[in-house]
């Protein structure tokens with residue numbers, strides 16, 4: 001499948017198709033990964049640039065418009081290959097928790113996505129120097145085991161058809177048993193999943209949401225049923241699977257929706273086959289929320305009057321506690337306590 005096929009939902013008839021333009025840093029024009037990615041987009045216009053920030057960090061960009069017709073930027077990451085896990089993220093009990101930013105931005109368009117508050121542009125940046133990321137992980141592994149999330153600031157599996165990064169990380173993880181990888185996604189592409197070989201230290205993690213939430217707030221993402229079908233496929237293949245009910249959004253009928261979501265999930269997925277599950281209510285740093293609200297002035301989900309708790313905005317302790325307790329109660333019907341990871345702030 002050519003890359004443009006998975007991107008067709010992004011562009012309207014009045015705009016250029018997604019990735020109609022691909023910006024490439026001069027230094028990596030001949031990089032083998034650059035060549036591989038470009039081969040997936042034979043009719044895109046290629047533009048040579050000095051540095052990805054020349055395009056990505058320009059002032060006065062229109063994020064919403066770019067989101068409808070994003071360009072691709074191929075770049076080289078020069079530093080910060082690994083970041084320590086942020087306080088708003090779950091560590092799943094791992095002591096040495098890191099994440100890597102192999103790409104910035106995502107082909108989906110979730111209204112609540114913190115990336116809109118984090119980046120000045122909706123264009124998608126992909127760093128092609130994978131080997132430098134691998135070397136950085138190997139340096140850490142010399143000191144201690146590593147738990148690494150590689151699909152936080154993007155959705156790598158959703159872009160696997162033209163990136164092939166998940167396959168490369170699977171093979172890297174196979175050579176480093178003391179590394180545990182988490183690859184989080186909302187994607188649903190059985191064809192791609194069937195090409196991947198499982199590794200016991202690579203957790204595929206699906207974020208699950210009720211369909212009514214997906215339709216309202218998670219634009220262009222696959223349905224719940226499609227995501228669950230993909231979980232069935234990878235469980236059959238032997239992958240460890242995590243399910244993430246995160247972010248849990250506060251809406252009028254959140255409790256009913258959540259209960260229905262959990263019931264549907266475990267009707268399709270045998271609970272004993274799941275490695276673990278996480279739950280967390282929506283939370284976001286104050287700075288990201290400020291920018292996010294500007295991008296989405298009409299979005300009920302981001303305009304909620306959150307409580308600002310030392311720079312982290314959330315629903316407030318009373319409501320958070322109520323939502324988390326209910327979610328915990330529902331999940332406990334299917335999963336033992338030691339498989340449940342709850343973000344309480």
Ligand code: SF4
Nearest residue numbers: 106108109110113154
């Ligand atoms: S799938 Fe995740 S990374 Fe992509 S837009 Fe939605 S929240 Fe953001």
